[in-house]
Amino acid sequence: xxxxxxxxxxxxxxxxxxxxxxxxxxxxxxxxxxxxxxxxxxxxxxxxxxxxxxxxxxxxxxxxxxxxxxxxxxxxxxxxxxxxxxxxxxxxxxxxxxxxxxxxxxxxxxxxxxxxxxxxxxxxxxxxxxxxxxxxxxxxxxxxxxxxxxxxxxxxxxxxxxxxxxxxxxxxxxxxxxxxxxxxxxxxxxxxxxxxxxxxxxxxxxxxxxxxxxxxxxxxxxxxxxxxxxxxxxxxxxxxxxxxxxxxxxxxxxxxxxxxxxxxxxxxxxxxxxxxxxxxxxxxxxxxxxxxxxxxxxxxxxxxxxxxxxxxxxxxxxxxxxxxxxxxx
Numbered sequence: 001x002x003x004x005x006x007x008x009x010x011x012x013x014x015x016x017x018x019x020x021x022x023x024x025x026x027x028x029x030x031x032x033x034x035x036x037x038x039x040x041x042x043x044x045x046x047x048x049x050x051x052x053x054x055x056x057x058x059x060x061x062x063x064x065x066x067x068x069x070x071x072x073x074x075x076x077x078x079x080x081x082x083x084x085x086x087x088x089x090x091x092x093x094x095x096x097x098x099x100x101x102x103x104x105x106x107x108x109x110x111x112x113x114x115x116x117x118x119x120x121x122x123x124x125x126x127x128x129x130x131x132x133x134x135x136x137x138x139x140x141x142x143x144x145x146x147x148x149x150x151x152x153x154x155x156x157x158x159x160x161x162x163x164x165x166x167x168x169x170x171x172x173x174x175x176x177x178x179x180x181x182x183x184x185x186x187x188x189x190x191x192x193x194x195x196x197x198x199x200x201x202x203x204x205x206x207x208x209x210x211x212x213x214x215x216x217x218x219x220x221x222x223x224x225x226x227x228x229x230x231x232x233x234x235x236x237x238x239x240x241x242x243x244x245x246x247x248x249x250x251x252x253x254x255x256x257x258x259x260x261x262x263x264x265x266x267x268x269x270x271x272x273x274x275x276x277x278x279x280x281x282x283x284x285x286x287x288x289x290x291x292x293x294x295x296x297x298x299x300x301x302x303x304x305x306x307x308x309x310x311x312x313x314x315x316x317x318x319x320x321x322x323x324x325x326x327x328x329x
Contacts, residue, residue: 001052003042003043003044003048003049006036006037006041006042007036008028008031008036008037008044008049009031009036010023010024010027010028010053011027012024012053012055020055020059021059021060021062021063021066022063024049024053024055024059024060024063025063025066025067028063028067028072028073029067029072032072032083035197035198035201037083038083038198038242038243039083039084039194039195039243039246039247040082040083040242040243040245040246041082041083042080042081042082043064043073043080043081043082043083045080045081046060046061046064064081068081071084072084074250082246084246084250103124106120106124107120110123132162138163138164138188138189138322139163139164139165139166139186139187139188140157140163140164140165140166140187140188140189140190140191140322141154141165141166141167141168141183141184141187141190141191142154142157142165142166142167142168142191142192143167143168143169143170143172143173143190143191143192143196143200144167144168144169144170144192144193144196144288145169145170145196145240145241145286145287145288146169146286146287146288146290147167147169148287149287149288149308150167150168150169151167153167153193153214153216153310154166154167156310156315157191157214157310157315157318160315160319161315161318161319161322163322165191166183166187168180168183168184169288170196170199170200170203170240170288173200173203173204174203176203184204184207184209185207187209188209189209189210189211189212189322190204190207190209190210190211190212191211191212191213191214191318192211192212192213192214193213193214193215193216193308194213194214194215194216194243195216195241195243195244195247196241196243197211197212197213199241212318212321212322214310214311214314214315214318215310215311215313215314216308216309216310216311216314217308217309217310217311218248218251218306218307218308219306219307219308219309221307222304222305222306222307223251223252223255223257225304226252226257226260226284226304227255227256227257229282232261233260233261233281233282234261234262234263234279234280234281234282235260235261235262235263235280235281235282235283235284236262236263236265236276236277236279236280236282236283236284237262237263237264237265237283237284237285237306238265238266238267238273238276238283238284238285238286238289238293239265239266239285239286239288239289239306240266240286240288240289241266242266244266244286245264245265245266248264248284248286248306249264262284263276263279263280273292273293273296274296277293277296277297277301280301281301282301282302282303282304283297283301283302283303283304284303284304284306285303285304285305285306286305286306287305287306287307290303290305
């Protein structure tokens with residue numbers, strides 16, 4: 001099914017006993033995770049999707065509302081519903097309680113076969129050490145749009161995962177010299193922010209590596225700096241990807257800055273870029289566009305880098321996925 005240039009394939013099983021709205025919700029989340037739906041994509045209306053799936057509009061409406069509550073979709077009055085965020089499995093509530101239940105079940109099984117609690121604890125500790133050792137032997141690459149963030153985030157991930165992670169940029173992948181090829185070939189997995197996962201998959205598809213996404217959160221000090229400017233200031237925001245542009249718009253709206261006079265662009269056209277720079281009072285850029293914008297900033301207008309930091313919950317989910325991949329291989 002195609003809606004406005006995007007393909008949405010949803011297969012429902014009305015005999016499964018699983019509520020239809022949950023099937024719709026799960027499959028939309030799966031489409032986001034596998035890159036079929038990207039941040040910023042406009043979703044079909046409830047009426048359009050219900051007609052295509054031959055469902056009641058209420059069913060689709062319930063799925064959309066839950067996805068909005070989860071922060072995955074976002075509706076704008078008069079504009080429609082858009083993919084606003086990555087479908088994050090780590091947002092599940094009560095995860096610690098669930099893990100405790102699994103431990104309790106394991107302990108009960110151990111006691112039933114005559115194993116005492118100390119033996120069970122020893123097995124758990126040994127298994128954890130084995131997993132940590134596996135992680136320490138794995139190598140990965142972390143891809144960002146600029147060297148500064150690639151190095152910073154790869155160091156943070158190396159520290160938290162105990163893996164050997166090398167930084168690369170999108171430019172490195174596009175040029176693909178012998179050194180970059182060697183770095184990727186030595187890695188077991190490729191990591192990128194969700195904004196860049198689809199592009200990284202395309203650029204590295206010949207290597208057959210898993211490409212995992214990690215979420216990033218807007219830096220609060222950056223938002224505070226933008227909020228301090230007086231009304232009437234004309235901002236120009238320039239980044240690389242359409243997804244990042246959409247995320248920044250959402251981050252500013254969530255911070256109560258949705259009414260700023262701001263032009264959002266990820267243009268690569270030199271003349272368009274010059275026009276935005278010349279017509280803006282203050283420039284906001286993703287780190288990957290800073291040097292380029294600075295080159296055209298003839299009147300030394302203030303340039304604010306919109307910084308991000310790694311999402312802790314996302315890093316935890318990433319570690320779990322890496323362990324799973326390592327186990328499968």
